[in-house]
Every structure is written in structure tokens, then in C-alpha cells.
Amino acid sequence: MSRYLLISRSAEYETRLRRLLRSKLEALPGEYLAFGPDETLAQLRGSPRVALLGPLLNFAESKAIASALQERHPGIGLIVVREQRSDLEDWVDGMAIHAVLSPEATDQTTVDLISRLEEWLVSHGKLTPVREEPEEEQSQAEPDADVTGLGEFGLGAIDDSIALESTASEGDSDAEDEPADTLILPAPLDEHVRTEVIAVVAPKGGQGKTTTAINLATGLAEVAPNSVVLVDADVQFGDIAHALNLDPHYSLADVASAGDDEMALKALFSHHEDDFFVVPAPPSPELADDIDARALGSMLRNLSTMFRYVVVDTTPGLGEHALAALENATDGVFVTNMTVPSLRALRKEFELLLDLDILPSNRHIVMNFMDKSSGLLQKDAEEIMGAKVDVVVPRSGAVVFASNQGVPVIHHDVRDPAAKALRELVQRIEPSAAPSRRRIHRKTRTP
Known part of the structure; x- marks a missing residue:
């Protein structure tokens, strides 16, 4: 009993x-x-x-x-x-x-x-x-x-x-010397400020969508510190928390079920040292069943009243959660690579979103892992997609290196070509987001 x-x-x-x-x-x-x-x-x-x-x-x-x-x-x-x-x-x-x-x-x-x-x-x-x-x-x-x-x-x-x-x-003799955790709250949002919800989507997995979302949130936080939230809406297998070396106490499952209680919501966000907040994916796939698309859409609308920028990393493809993010998005960042199947899949995504009338008014196409040895030129890729590429991100070992250290690449090495390209994407949304050397990751690199 x-x-x-x-x-x-x-x-x-x-x-x-x-x-x-x-x-x-x-x-x-x-x-x-x-x-x-x-x-x-x-x-x-x-x-x-x-x-x-x-x-x-x-x-x-x-x-x-x-x-x-x-x-x-x-x-x-x-x-x-x-x-x-x-x-x-x-x-x-x-x-x-x-x-x-x-x-x-x-x-x-x-x-x-x-x-x-x-x-x-x-x-x-x-x-x-x-x-x-x-x-x-x-x-x-x-x-x-x-x-x-x-x-x-x-x-x-x-x-x-x-x-x-x-x-x-219990028994931790050093506990008394450790400072208590400080609850960092989102910056107050001026009622006249236009807020933006940016959905980052890709037709398939492995396109670099999560890396793009992380660096986009990082760059926007430079001009809107503590007024950017990164939502990991890959509800089953999202890994943003791991990519940023975060150990969150709450997840998307908690935030989506908190309703519109702003005070309760503010206590659920994880804070990153680069001055943005994170809503991580649920820690286990079975918890994804508790997050339906309607709850996700409602949550994004609530967050858009609290943050200047809401960046949403979605599930690959156009499942119900990705569609819910796009329905509430002001901007859509579409990530693909230089393979014909991915380019054709992205074209099909555009056609479907046009039919559903939910293609965001601001569209940004990111061509990731650009490599001259791929056998395709940029103009070939654009012809297959039926759309112009906005940002070209070259293949770079620095991206993997930064990810393994849990650091956004645009703060790891501002001179890296991939970091410069991702900065270009940030500036398409916020032109004043110029690179800053003060945030470069300073840990000694291993050979």
C-alpha cells in the first residue's frame, strides 16, 4: 500500500x-x-x-x-x-x-x-x-x-x-565551501522588440543541423545576452546537452508540460556560459511520447514572449514535431550537404512545405561540408534543389574538435573557415553579430 x-x-x-x-x-x-x-x-x-x-x-x-x-x-x-x-x-x-x-x-x-x-x-x-x-x-x-x-x-x-x-x-566535507547555484533568469524583454523563432531543419540526419543550431544560438547571444533560448526538439535522440557539456536537471518534457506559467518555466532552463539558455531533449527516448506536436507549438509561442530569439533544433525530416516548429517559425534554416540524395530530399521538403503553406517567410539555405572533391559544384547543387544556396560551410576538422570539447566553433577559433561561414549565417539574421576574440576558447590544444 x-x-x-x-x-x-x-x-x-x-x-x-x-x-x-x-x-x-x-x-x-x-x-x-x-x-x-x-x-x-x-x-x-x-x-x-x-x-x-x-x-x-x-x-x-x-x-x-x-x-x-x-x-x-x-x-x-x-x-x-x-x-x-x-x-x-x-x-x-x-x-x-x-x-x-x-x-x-x-x-x-x-x-x-x-x-x-x-x-x-x-x-x-x-x-x-x-x-x-x-x-x-x-x-x-x-x-x-x-x-x-x-x-x-x-x-x-x-x-x-x-x-x-x-x-x-552526504559526507562531502567540501560542500560547505562550494557556492550555492545561482538561478540566472532571462533578460527582460522590451514589449516593442520583435521576437524571432528560428527552426533549423534538415531532410536527413548527419547534415550538421545540430552544430548549426548551436552556433546560431551562440552568435545571437552576443548581441542579445540571456535573451536567446536553444530548444532541442529532436525529441527522441537530441544531444545538444552533450554537445555543450551541460548536465541539465530538466528537459523538454518538463518545459512542454509546464503550460504558460512563466515563473515555473524560468526555473527549468539550463544556462550556458556563452549567455544563452538551453531546453535539452528528454534524457530517454520513451519520454518523447509525452511531448505531442501541439504541446511543442504552444511552448514555442510561450518562449517567444520571453526571449528575443528562439532557436529550435528539430528532428530530421518533416515529422509532426518539425512541422510544429516550422508552423511557429519566423525563419527557417535548411541544412543539407553535397550529396544528391540530400539535395533531392530538400527539394521535396520545400515542395511539401509550400503545399502546406508553412514555409517560413525568411528562408536560409546552408550547404554544409562543402568539398571540391565531392564531384558537384555549387551551381549543380542549386539546380538539383531548385533554390539558391545562402551560406556555404566548408568541411573543417575544427568543427569536430570544438564539438568534442563542448565548445561552439565560432567561439573556438574565429579564423576557421567553417566558423566564418557560420558567422555569416548568424549575421543574416542579426547583422550586428560581429566576431569577438574575447570569447575564443583558450584551452591548450592537443596535437
Whole structure:
């Protein structure tokens, strides 16, 4: 029988808690909250002893469901799962919760906090003891140094309440010396600024589409720092996070399910050191089933109200997610190479998009991996495609080298011919994006 309840919009966090708590956990999707707390709790099969609310629930939802849970299940323990941000005091003062837990907390800290809260509720007569099976017995560990009273945060004490402040691993002696993660927010967007959604598409895989999208976002961020977001909409096998050496806590699955709650969305983006944000693809292909094309389109429209530039790396071909990106795009960057099958496939893409009337008004054709030994000239390629090439990117080992180091090539070596060509693409969209030597990657190159 389940003892713990999770109400969340994060599929990744639910998967993690199921792994930690197994059959003890019952999870309800946060989408039920759209029908109200009563309808949400009508889905419950058991009587939870501790409930975790979040991530990705807003204040009104959390408050309403917390009140309904306390009314139906007196004595229940309530944990809000969210980052320690400046508005935490409003959450603590606005609802009777017992703890605040960071979604980035370690597995051990998460399990310890839930267990200790349940033990406290039993010791204070709010819950009756539960007979543990022998394999479930837990040793009585000393209180985790990462868990402190809410009053210690200067938020005003809640009777015997506890909260998580740090996500350091248990026993990490250096944790206290490490600075806390800083939540970097998108730059404020002037209401009169024209925003652009740029879909980067290719008829086949292996055309260099992802590299193009990464360097496009990097270049645009030079003129619009922290007002560019790169979306990895290759929902099954996107690898932008790996290409940029990012270790994201949230993915496209979380952002797409967050709705239009701008505050919730801002907490889900990963930030790159080159001053742009990233929405990475889901960490496993099965999570792609939770992201339909309509949700992706709605998400892109929301992002276009928050960012000056939204760059979307799509799934190869013209699947439903790529079409959703193009339907919401102001610009389309079409990437191909010097092979006849790819050129013919791109021509078919143009014909289909014209028939569907969703070819973006601003079109940019990138001819990637240009090599004189390919047997084709540029004019031959244009004749096969039925369109003029806008940017020619020569084959370059620097692109592979930069990618292996997790660095955009336009910041790795501004003098490389491929970097110059990708800069040309950036300047087609933003002419003021001139190369800057101050951002060149400075690590020593290996021979």
C-alpha cells in the first residue's frame, strides 16, 4: 500500500522518486489540478502519510492541494519541491507546509527527509506507527547537516518544521565551501522588440543541423545576452546537452508540460556560459511520447514572449514535431550537404512545405561540408534543389574538435573557415553579430 504521494508535472522527477520509493509511492500528474483539488484527490487509491508537491506546481495550485490534503487526511506531512528562490518566504507564510526540498537534492537527502518527517509526525501523535517489513527497516542516522529549520533561513519558525537548503552529498566535507547555484533568469524583454523563432531543419540526419543550431544560438547571444533560448526538439535522440557539456536537471518534457506559467518555466532552463539558455531533449527516448506536436507549438509561442530569439533544433525530416516548429517559425534554416540524395530530399521538403503553406517567410539555405572533391559544384547543387544556396560551410576538422570539447566553433577559433561561414549565417539574421576574440576558447590544444 502506498504511503507517499507525489503530485508533479515533471516526468523525470516522478521516475526518480519511483526508483527511490518503489511501491510506497503513488503519483498523480499535475495536469489533474486544472480540474481542481477535489477532482485531483478523487484519483487517489490510498491514504498518503507524506505528500510531495512539485516540481512545476505554482503557488495557487500548491496551496489549494495542500489545504485539500490536510482536510481529507489530517496529520499528513507536506513537502514542497522547489528551488530556494527569493519568493520562498511567500510560499512558507502562505500555506501550512512542513518542509521545502530542492529537486536537485541527492537521493540520500531526499529519502532521509521523507523518513524523518514521517517519524516526527508519528512521535507527535499526528500519524499512527506503521509496522515495517524487515527489509524496509532503516538505521537511525544522525540528522543530515544539509537539513535545517525554516527559522534558520530567516523565514519565521513553523513549529518543528524542517527544510532543505543544500544539495551537497552526504559526507562531502567540501560542500560547505562550494557556492550555492545561482538561478540566472532571462533578460527582460522590451514589449516593442520583435521576437524571432528560428527552426533549423534538415531532410536527413548527419547534415550538421545540430552544430548549426548551436552556433546560431551562440552568435545571437552576443548581441542579445540571456535573451536567446536553444530548444532541442529532436525529441527522441537530441544531444545538444552533450554537445555543450551541460548536465541539465530538466528537459523538454518538463518545459512542454509546464503550460504558460512563466515563473515555473524560468526555473527549468539550463544556462550556458556563452549567455544563452538551453531546453535539452528528454534524457530517454520513451519520454518523447509525452511531448505531442501541439504541446511543442504552444511552448514555442510561450518562449517567444520571453526571449528575443528562439532557436529550435528539430528532428530530421518533416515529422509532426518539425512541422510544429516550422508552423511557429519566423525563419527557417535548411541544412543539407553535397550529396544528391540530400539535395533531392530538400527539394521535396520545400515542395511539401509550400503545399502546406508553412514555409517560413525568411528562408536560409546552408550547404554544409562543402568539398571540391565531392564531384558537384555549387551551381549543380542549386539546380538539383531548385533554390539558391545562402551560406556555404566548408568541411573543417575544427568543427569536430570544438564539438568534442563542448565548445561552439565560432567561439573556438574565429579564423576557421567553417566558423566564418557560420558567422555569416548568424549575421543574416542579426547583422550586428560581429566576431569577438574575447570569447575564443583558450584551452591548450592537443596535437
